[in-house]
Amino acid sequence: MSVAIVWFRKCLRIHDNQALSWAFESNQIKSILPIYIFEEEIDQGTTNKMNENRLRFQYECVLDLQHNLHTKLGLKLHIFSGQAQPVIQSILDNFEEQRVWLISEYCSDRENIEKQSQIETKIIDQNLNWFTKTFSAGHTILDIESIVNSPTYKPPNSMNDMTRIFSDEFGDWRNIVFDVTDINPSDHQPKQCQSIESEFSTRLEELNSGPPPSSYFIGGESAALQRLKKKVILEKEFVRNFSKPSSISTNIEGNPLEPTTTGLSPYLSTGCLSVRRLWNVCSEIQQLSEHTKPPVSIHGQLMFREMFYLLSKSVVNWDQDQGNTHCKEIEWGVTEQTLLDAWESGETGFPLIDAMMRQLDATGWMHHLGRHAVSCFLTRGQLWQNWTHGRDIFSRKLIDSDWALNNGNWLWLAGVAPFSMPYYRVYNPCPNQKSSLNVETETANFIRHWVPELSEFPSKHIFEPHLAPLSVQQLAGCIIGSDYPSPIVDRKETRRQNLERFKQNLAKLR
DNA sequence: GGATCCGTTGTAGCT
DNA sequence: AAGCTACAACGGATC
DSSP states (O other): OEEEEEEESSOOOSTTOHHHHHHHHOTTEEEEEEEEEEOSOOTTSSOSSSOHHHHHHHHHHHHHHHHHHHHHHOOOOEEEESOHHHHHHHHHGGGTTSOEEEEEEOOOSHHHHHHHHHHHHHTGGGSTTEEEEEESSSSSSSOHHHHHHSTTOOOOOSHHHHHHHHHHHHSSOTTOOOOOOOOOGGGSOOOBOOOOOOOOOHHHHHHHHSSOOSOSOOOSHHHHHHHHIIIIITOHHHHHTOOSOOOOOOOBTTBTTSOSSOOOHHHHHTTSSOHHHHHHHHHHHHTTSOOOOTTTSHHHHHHHHHHHHHHHHHSTTTTOSSSOTTSOOOOOOSOOHHHHHHHHHTOSSOHHHHHHHHHHHHHSOOOHHHHHHHHHIIIIITTOOOHHHHHHHHHHHOTTOOHHHHHHHHHHHTTOSTTSOOTTOOOOSSOOTTSSSOTTTHHHHHHHHHOGGGTTSOHHHHTSGGGSOHHHHHHTTOOBTTTBOOOSSOHHHHHHHHHHHHHHHHHHHO
């Protein structure tokens, strides 16, 4: 009879959790010790990996997991902070004479794969009683490792490629309902483990007891399942019609923080929500009637997520702008810190860009199309800065940040990847009446909310306030250049120059 | 092997 | 107001 140490990493939930289910169902497991390790160096204040919002969100997820494990399954989650290897060593030392399984979810990124293999060779292999078991499809629909290693695998670059992979894997995959494991505690003996000593950073408690978070989202499986119900299960028409988002703003039902999309991404990235559960819910809704299809449907969005996971595992230097087969080496030149800082702090003088970046800073979330607009603006559109700078800022601030997806999306939007749209399709940072966005009210109100300096500006001028006559600026109580920055660049001129630069770079690469 | 088509989600000007 | 077209023209897949 053995102890199962269930190491929660990317699946902070008890529903559809293969590792947890296995530990419950296996007859050889006598007791279960769930653990979570905060691996960021959080005692020196905010980490360079996660800003405060992100760290707090992560902590909320872990606390909710602790609550659910305790109330639903009678298990106590032990929380640690520190580097995984020494922490796991110290945990296992409590069980020196016993048979122990260290169970976790497969993580596909380089750093975590190295960590996992070090733990296996330096700790597990040193004691004949200790074993590991890793479950492969916890965070993704596909078994990333097995697909990438199959002899016929070619890195996918389009939705066509993805439908081929799904067909090979699942046959008739459209509206398929995947097997999802859920634990029914009444089917099993209680498996509570002896408690062991655990310690984690007091900084996390401080964050949690501080002022109410500016983030709209609350971390955890409970909030994830509530949101799934509210935005997907109860919104069948929305699911069936899901397409390219037409509104860049939030402001649903008068709430300026409620997304027009599902808002489930923070829960998918932390694994509070199983991606298979979300897929299944959509399948069940769509089976009943007409619905949009990949690439624009929710299933399509989830398939792009799988695509980026496959690529991130199979493309060498996925997160680099050099030596990366999926990144054209554009000469971005020397970083201009003032431009980068203005972009990050929402002081570019372009109201829509600034509203987006301030929303990101305050809430840790930004609308899908907003991410397009600000990343195009930073790179090939206006500022001509290396996409990796934007990637780093997103990764520190976005509560739904995910290594595979964040890099993939930046490669896409910077126009450097094989799957990118043509480089000359540049988003206009100042949408006008011709834009698909509702500039009259919704988008203008979105700017008024996040850039209060401009709250009295008429919609006609709010996207390019520096072009407004001085009388309009005075009436709005906001003089451009003193109360709100003038544009840091000439958007039309930089666009023209950058198109030319990009073209020359491509010619050189050919 | 050259032509043609296609790719999740562009913009601006004209009718 | 919606739809067409030019813009300038990538790169991989397909025929």
